[in-house]
Amino acid sequence: MKSTKINAIAFKVSESIHINSLKTIFNQPPIYSDNDELFYNLEDEKYFYVFKYGIICFFNFSSIEIDALKRKITTALKGTTIKNPVSESIDVICNSKETSVDFDSIKLRDKNPEKIRLIMLNLSQSVALDFYYNIAEQILEDTRRHTNILEEKGKLNISGKKLKRYIGKVLNIKNKISENLYIFESHEVANDDKALDWLNLELKKKFDLIDRHHIIHHQIDIVKENLDLFKEIMFHRESSRLELIIIILIVIEVIDLFVLKFI
Secondary structure, X not given: OOOEEEEEEEEEEEEEEOHXXXXXXXXXXXXXXXXXXXXXXXXXXXXXXXXXXOEEEEEXXXXXXXXXXXXXXXXXXXXXXXXXXXXXXXXXXXXXXXXXXXXXXXXXXXXXXXXXXXXXXXXXXXXXXXXXXXXXXXXXXXXXXXXXXHHHHOXXXXXXXXXXXXXXXXXXXXXXXXXXXXXXXXXXXXXXXXXXXXXXHHHHHHOOHHHHHHHHHHHHHHHHHHHHHHHHHHHHHHHHHHHHHHHHHHHHHHHHHHHHHOO
């Protein structure tokens, strides 16, 4: 059988996707479903993968078909819709003489849906990592700006309320990364199949998922350490202000007693 090149592409389209709402859009059962994801074979060897963390992935669809499907699922999108979605694509050579994961493509000896699903899963996680890396990098840059001001002027230029909101934003991102990126979890079928397990490991290496995951967590940890320092400085500043107020009140009270004594 002649080998064929098929494109797989994933997009980060929204903050999240309502999985149950999406089920009602399509008049067919998915090949696989759980609370976090849906995997469909919408037509003959045209696969569509959806993740609750706002990622959609297409296999063997034209750009026109992809745009039509994006419009179709609009009602299932939750939170902020991304106008310029982060995306990534990979060519998959099906019916190849061997299965291999190369620099610019992935070769499969057949069109096993579970192998295709593994490719789409890892590709989608790679897109999610790109999205969260950009956010983590921006937060880290904002934190550097505050530490530079602290170094130059010896004081922070962020108020207590803004700092609390900033800390909440960082913790929220960290939680989303932990909840949505199951990088270290094995595909349930791969656990029982050596060929799938090998493919899963090779795909993780190709997309550098584990190292990128660690980098993002490291960036967030650096930001959190800086924010903890900012909190201490803010607390010390508030404590000093309170102490000054108490001293002023005591002085006023002493002056008042002194004045009353000589009246």
